[in-house]
Amino acid sequence: MRVLKAIALLLEYPDAALWENSEELLTLFRAEHPELLPFAERYLATPPLDKQAEWCATFERGRATSLLLFEHVHAESRDRGQAMVDLLAQYEQAGLELDCRELPDHLPLYLEYLSQQEEKSAREGLNDIAPILALLGGRLKERDSDFSELFDALLKAANSPLRSDSVASQVAEETPDHTREAMDAIWEEEQVKFIGNSACDFATQQHQRRFSQQTAPQYLDLSVGGGN
Secondary structure (H helix, E strand, O other), rough: OOOHHHHHHHHHHOHHHHHHOOOHHHHHHHHHHHHHHHHHHHHHHHHHHHHHHHHHHHHHOOOOOOEEHHHHHOOOOOHHHHHHEEEEHHHHHHHOOOOOOOOOOOHHHHHHHHHHOOOOHHHHHHHOOOOHHHHHEEEHHOOOOOOHHHHHHHHHHOOOOOHHHHHHHHHOOOOOOOHHHHHHHHHHHHOOOOOOOOOHHHHHHHHHHHHHOOHHHHOOOOOOOOOO
């Protein structure tokens, strides 16, 4: 399912290579997934630095919209460690190599893995996380973020009945954790120490390590998996 890798690219920390090779991505959406074309066009019409800042504000500020899947299932419980090990074993079996500091439950990485599977297996993998996708999409829609469209697209690809609107009432009752006050309280409680001056520095460095040895055409190759 090539669309999964395309969505993974749009959910990953924005890289300049995406803009340099934007026509390849837009061509895919025009031909196979026109419903995602408006999002992709808006995304690529935004300067990379602005999109990077938006990505950090959206996915790195608070836990509610974290792209780490197990954050929404296991939080900090011991089960999270074993779940990481199990998922890493699946990646290794599929021949997907991770940087030593990458977390296996990072959603774009999981989508990249699914994009290499048979369509049935990929759809099953999406259904396994459908409640998380709906919750993330609902929270993003509550914040008027266009990224919610990608989560609904993933749910559609899974043939799931869930959508971001499915959890609207639940999300409306949640206490926001992305405000400055909420973040200060969390950081004080956990005594988090960031690398450098930015809470998003690690995501930036992680992305750069993952793709530093790849050329732009390899990074943007959407042909893996052969499905649609």
